[in-house]
Amino acid sequence: xxxxxxxxxxxxxxxxxxxxxxxxxxxxxxxxxxxxxxxxxxxxxxxxxxxxxxxxxxxxxxxxxxxxxxxxxxxxxxxxxxxxxxxxxxxxxxxxxxxxxxxxxxxxxxxxxxxxxxxxxxxxxxxxxxxxxxxxxxxxxxxxxxxxxxxxxxxxxxxxxxxxxxxxxxxx
Amino acid sequence: xxxxxxxxxxxxxxxxxxxxxxxxxxxxxxxxxxxxxxxxxxxxxxxxxxxxxxxxxxxxxxxxxxxxxxxxxxxxxxxxxxxxxxxxxxxxxxxxxxxxxxxxxxxxxxxxxxxxxxxxxxxxxxxxxxxxxxxxxxxxxxxxxxxxxxxxxxxxxxxxxxxxxxxxxxxxxxxxxxxxxxxxxxxxxxxxxxxxxxxxxxxxxxxxxxxxxxxxxxxxxxxxxxxxxxxxxxxxxxxxxxxxxxxxxxxxxxxxxxxxxxxxxxxxxxxxxxxxxxxxxxxxxxxxxxxxxxxxxxxxxxxxxxxxxxxxxxxxxxxxxxxxxxxxxxxxxxxxxxxxxxxxxxxxxxxxxxxxxxxxxxxxxxxxxxxxxxxxxxxxxxxxxxxxxxxxxxxxxxxxxxxxxxxxxxxxxxxxxxxxxxxxxxxxxxxxxxxxxxxxxxxxxxxxxxxxxxxxxxxxxxxxxxxxxxxxxxxxxxxxxxxxxxxxxxxxxxxxxxxxxxxxxxxxxxxxxxxxxxxxxxxxxxxxxxxxxxxxxxxxxxxxxxxxxxxxxxxxxxxxxxxxxxxxxxxxxxx
Numbered sequence: 001x002x003x004x005x006x007x008x009x010x011x012x013x014x015x016x017x018x019x020x021x022x023x024x025x026x027x028x029x030x031x032x033x034x035x036x037x038x039x040x041x042x043x044x045x046x047x048x049x050x051x052x053x054x055x056x057x058x059x060x061x062x063x064x065x066x067x068x069x070x071x072x073x074x075x076x077x078x079x080x081x082x083x084x085x086x087x088x089x090x091x092x093x094x095x096x097x098x099x100x101x102x103x104x105x106x107x108x109x110x111x112x113x114x115x116x117x118x119x120x121x122x123x124x125x126x127x128x129x130x131x132x133x134x135x136x137x138x139x140x141x142x143x144x145x146x147x148x149x150x151x152x153x154x155x156x157x158x159x160x161x162x163x164x165x166x167x168x169x170x171x172x
Numbered sequence: 173x174x175x176x177x178x179x180x181x182x183x184x185x186x187x188x189x190x191x192x193x194x195x196x197x198x199x200x201x202x203x204x205x206x207x208x209x210x211x212x213x214x215x216x217x218x219x220x221x222x223x224x225x226x227x228x229x230x231x232x233x234x235x236x237x238x239x240x241x242x243x244x245x246x247x248x249x250x251x252x253x254x255x256x257x258x259x260x261x262x263x264x265x266x267x268x269x270x271x272x273x274x275x276x277x278x279x280x281x282x283x284x285x286x287x288x289x290x291x292x293x294x295x296x297x298x299x300x301x302x303x304x305x306x307x308x309x310x311x312x313x314x315x316x317x318x319x320x321x322x323x324x325x326x327x328x329x330x331x332x333x334x335x336x337x338x339x340x341x342x343x344x345x346x347x348x349x350x351x352x353x354x355x356x357x358x359x360x361x362x363x364x365x366x367x368x369x370x371x372x373x374x375x376x377x378x379x380x381x382x383x384x385x386x387x388x389x390x391x392x393x394x395x396x397x398x399x400x401x402x403x404x405x406x407x408x409x410x411x412x413x414x415x416x417x418x419x420x421x422x423x424x425x426x427x428x429x430x431x432x433x434x435x436x437x438x439x440x441x442x443x444x445x446x447x448x449x450x451x452x453x454x455x456x457x458x459x460x461x462x463x464x465x466x467x468x469x470x471x472x473x474x475x476x477x478x479x480x481x482x483x484x485x486x487x488x489x490x491x492x493x494x495x496x497x498x499x500x501x502x503x504x505x506x507x508x509x510x511x512x513x514x515x516x517x518x519x520x521x522x523x524x525x526x527x528x529x530x531x532x533x534x535x536x537x538x539x540x541x542x543x544x545x546x547x548x549x550x551x552x553x554x555x556x557x558x559x560x561x562x563x564x565x566x567x568x569x570x571x572x573x574x575x576x577x578x579x580x581x582x583x584x585x586x587x588x589x590x591x592x593x594x595x596x597x598x599x600x601x602x603x604x605x606x607x608x609x610x611x612x613x614x615x616x617x618x619x620x621x622x623x624x625x626x627x628x629x630x631x632x633x634x635x636x637x638x639x640x641x642x643x644x645x646x647x648x649x650x651x652x653x654x655x656x657x658x659x660x661x662x663x664x665x666x667x668x669x670x671x672x673x674x675x676x677x678x679x680x681x682x683x684x685x686x687x688x689x690x691x692x693x694x695x696x697x698x699x700x701x702x703x704x705x706x707x708x709x710x711x712x713x714x715x716x717x718x719x720x721x722x723x724x725x726x727x728x729x730x731x732x733x734x735x736x737x738x739x740x741x742x743x744x745x746x747x
Contacts, residue, residue, distance in 0.1 A: 052725040053616065055662045056711050064704055064717055066725050069370035071702040071717045101657065106707065 021143055022123040027152055028095065028112040031083050034152045035112075036119065036145060041097045041157060043107065045115055048092045062081045065109055069095065074109035075161060086113070100158045108161065119152070126154070184294045187242055194294060199239055199359065201247075201287045204231035209280050210427040212273060213434060219268040228276070229258040235283065245438070247286055250306055253313040254279045261315060275312050282309060362457070365417060372407075372414040373700050377723050379407045415605070418458075422500045422509070423451040425464050429471050429498055435605045443482060443492055444475065447501035455507045459579055463509070465574040470511050471496070471596055473569070478515035478593050488590060490514070507599045520544050527553065547587045548676055549573040574730075580606075606701050608696040608718070608728065610694040611677065613659045616668035617726035619699050619718050620679060620688070624731035628677045628693060636671050643671055646687050653678060653687045654738055661713065661737065662727075667691060681735040688734070697721075701728060713737050 006063045012112060018139075025036035046067070051074050053063040060079035064071050078086065091114040099108050127142040140159035187194040215224045254276055260266035260270065280303055289299040308551035360422045370615050374402040382388070383400055391397075426448050437444040455463075479485075479494040486492060497512040520541045527533045547553055551570040576583050581599035600606070608619035608626075630650065645652045655676075659667020668674045668691045677688045699718035702725075704711070715730035 049597075050724045052717065052727060053662065053664070054708055054711055054714065054727065057708070064708075064725050066719050066723055069374040069718075069719065071704055071725060072703060074705050101707065104706065106705065108707075 003019050008122055012162055013093060018123040018126040020156065021126050022121060025119050025121055025145070025152070025154060026095065027116040027119050028093070029114045029116060030112060034116065034150055035077075036121070036152045036154045037095065037097065037157060038142075038154075039118055041099070042149050043096045043098060046094050046096065046109075047096055048111065062080060065094070067107070067109070070107065072096070072107045074111060076111045077160075078111070078112075078113070080160065082108065089113075097157055101161065112159075119145075121147060121152075121154075126136065128155075186246070187290070187294050187574075191291075191294075193242070196293060196736060197242055197547070198287050198290055201235050201238065202284065205280050205287070206424065206427070209431055210276065211284055212280070214432050214637070215268065216273050216434075216600050219625070220654055222262065223426050225268070227257065229255065229262055230634055232258060246302075246306065248282055250279060250283060250310060253310050253317075257313050258356050259316050260407075266317065272316060275309065275316060278309055279313070282306060302625070314433065318557055357563055369414045369418065372411050373719060376407050376411050377719060377721065379403055380721050381723060404483075416454075418456055419454040420457050420460050421452050421454050422460060422463075425460055425467060426451050426500070428464065429467060432468060433496060434477065436472065440475060441481065442475065442479050442494060444494045444496050447495060447497040447499075449497065450501045451501065453507060455499040455500075455599065459507075462575060462579055463597075463599070466575045466679055467498075467509070467511070469569075469572050471498075473517065474511060474513040474593070474595075478513040478517075480516050484516070486518075498546070502589050502601075503598075507601060509597040509599070511597075512592065512594040517540065517589040517593050518545050518548070518587040518590055520589070523547055545587060548585075549583075573582050605698050606718075606728065608697055608699050609677070610720075611689050611690040611729075612692045612694050613662070614664040616662070616664045617694065617720055617724070618658060618662075619697070619726050619728045621715075621728070621731065622696065623679060624679045624681065625680045626685065628675055630674075631672055631676050633672050646671070646676060648678060648687075651685070653685045655687045656734060657689045657690055658729075659689070659691070661734075679731045679734065681731040684735050684738075685697070686735050686738050688729075699726070699728070 022158050024039040025041050026039050027034055027036045029035075029079075041108040049065055051065055054061065054073075062076045063076045065074055078084075088111075091117045092111065094109040094111055095115065096107060096109050100104050125145050125147055126143045127146065129138040129144050132138060141158050142154040142156045145154055176681065184275050187197075188708060191563070208228050211224055211227045215221060215228060220225065231292075232251055232255045234378070236255055239245075239247035239251060246277075251610065255274070257266065261268045261272070266272075274445050284300060285300065286302055286306075333711065383404060388396070401660040430446055430448065433444055433446040436442075469710065474496055479496070480488070482492045485494065495514050497510070499510045499512070501508055524533075524539065524544050524547075527544070527550070528535050530539075530553065532547060532550050532553060533539070548569045549572075553568060573583055576599070576698055577599055577600055579737065581597055584596045584598070585593065586596070587593040594712055606619070607622045609622055609625055611618040611620060627648070635646045635648070636643050637647060639645070643655060647653075655671065657667075657671075658664070659669075674689055674691050675693055677690060678685055680686075697720075701716045701718060703716050708714070713730055713733040714738075715728045715733070717725040718728050720726045
């Protein structure tokens with residue numbers, strides 16, 4: 001622990017290797033912020049469609065959709081990250097991703113405000129996410145990418161959603 | 173003995189280098205072993221039947237050949253010995269008797285084990301040591317071939333074996349007479365199959381969306397209309413075909429029971445004739461897989477508890493040979509499987525006494541015989557005085573019932589004391605499709621399986637009863653039924669609040685009715701059930717999702733879960 005303190009208390013900084021994170025990211029907007037997802041986790045992007053609600057689940061779990069014969073859950077990242085709700089627009093998309101939930105690979109839809117582009121992020125542009133105190137948890141951030149004067153938050157979706165293995169678990 | 177030595181690990185080199193080949197070898201061998209077993213059981217009835225003998229001989233020969241080619245000497249040697257015996261029988265030099273059948277069946281069992289464990293052994297994993305069993309069995313076969321027909325000297329055995337190798341190969345060259353009986357099949361990964369079925373379902377939906385497109389509806393082009401209906405015919409034919417690929421005959425399960433009954437009757441000394449009916453009845457692949465264990469348990473139960481000993485049967489004036497009948501047939505959109513014995517029937521008094529002794533019912537409870545019989549499905553119930561090898565393995569009838577209910581089936585008992593017991597299992601035709609009623613609530617669509625629905629009605633204000641100002645019950649004839657407002661439970665925006673403006677669907681689970689309040693009934697529909705995935709496990713009242721005609725998902729309501737929700741609500745209100 002002493003060692004960590006000496007290195008100006010950067011938490012898990014020791015585990016952080018920017019080079020491992022360099023690569024292609026799909027970037028998207030939530031409110032005024034820009035986020036990035038490793039592109040290898042993304043299967044496809046579809047326009048927002050009718051979502052069938054499922055009862056007894058947290059509010060960020062929007063329900064299920066029919067993706068060509070497969071039923072997949074849909075998560076609203078605005079709700080998950082505590083943004084105020086907003087009506088879906090022309091630009092609202094569902095990003096279909098592969099997520100590891102409790103060891104199993106699960107296909108999952110993620111509702112985002114708008115998809116921007118696929119971005120090549122170099123190791124030099126990636127920073128470890130600092131601690132923001134109790135206001136914001138950074139557990140599920142891979143890091144921060146400073147590209148073209150903006151900051152993109154790189155997400156580790158397995159961590160964002162991994163804890164949700166059973167959406168209805170808490171309901172007994 | 174020296175000649176039979178084999179080093180378990182030397183023989184696996186070829187296989188280790190080619191796992192795919194090993195997989196094919198194992199599945200094929202297991203298939204053959206299944207065939208052999210069922211034919212041997214038939215052969216026991218008509219030991220002289222040359223055609224049946226051939227049908228046992230040929231697969232043994234194939235197994236031997238494959239094992240030899242892949243260097244699995246242990247299997248090859250054993251198969252070879254048995255093949256010799258069978259060949260002698262085939263050429264009329266050796267009569268097949270009970271000992272011979274026993275040896276052949278034991279060889280089938282042993283090779284089955286060796287085959288099943290082969291991948292583990294190749295991978296260097298643990299496998300049971302079958303050497304001793306194998307040696308003993310091979311000696312037994314030798315004893316039979318030599319001792320059983322002294323007219324045939326050992327040298328002749330070898331000569332016969334050499335001939336035997338040649339014969340089936342020649343037969344394989346020209347098409348054997350019964351080739352057409354054996355259906356030609358292809359093995360397909362079940363995931364590929366399920367994917368195909370998914371995609372066909374989507375095709376059907378895409379087709380119906382297209383057919384209902386307003387632009388097409390407005391068009392008066394006759395040719396276009398004809399082409400569209402051609403497309404529709406093809407898609408629905410395709411769908412029927414795809415669905416039928418999930419269906420397999422129950423034959424295999426029944427044949428396993430034939431072997432089980434044979435072994436049980438040997439062990440218990442009870443003479444039992446097993447009658448199989450409707451082996452060709454087809455049901456969902458998953459159902460066939462999952463019905464095996466319950467079936468096996470119930471057959472064991474029937475032999476162990478139901479059927480009396482020969483003396484007992486004689487005492488009650490029955491023929492010494494008991495009959496156990498397994499039948500499968502379609503009835504009213506269900507598959508029915510019956511297990512019928514002509515044994516002693518359920519002993520109502522003893523079951524009751526046991527249930528009281530085990531604390532399942534309070535002493536002095538008045539119960540109808542039918543209710544007492546239901547007690548055997550209670551967890552922890554066992555009438556077995558002693559745990560025999562046959563039953564009492566810790567799997568109770570409660571597990572049987574749970575397994576069957578997991579397949580959305582039901583189990584019933586009819587029993588007459590002294591005359592026998594019939595267990596009737598009713599299963600849905602397929603797990604993939606459910607016959608449902610489409611309910612509209614707000615903009616959402618729900619599906620309730622038709623089997624759960626008792627009736628539907630539009631209640632008049634006089635039928636709705638309130639408690640503390642809340643509408644809580646409706647009266648249907650002289651029954652008061654609690655209300656469950658689907659719009660409220662599922663938080664559907666825009667659901668009608670006024671009960672009398674909507675429709676009420678009365679569902680029932682385990683005899684407990686609940687009145688579902690919905691906006692409207694939209695009709696009957698067969699829907700394909702899709703699991704919502706592990707993520708939504710634990711959501712109560714929902715059995716899955718159905719992809720509706722417009723491509724959207726409607727939740728399939730689970731009657732049991734909804735009735736359970738009622739209970740929870742009631743507790744909360746009381747607290």
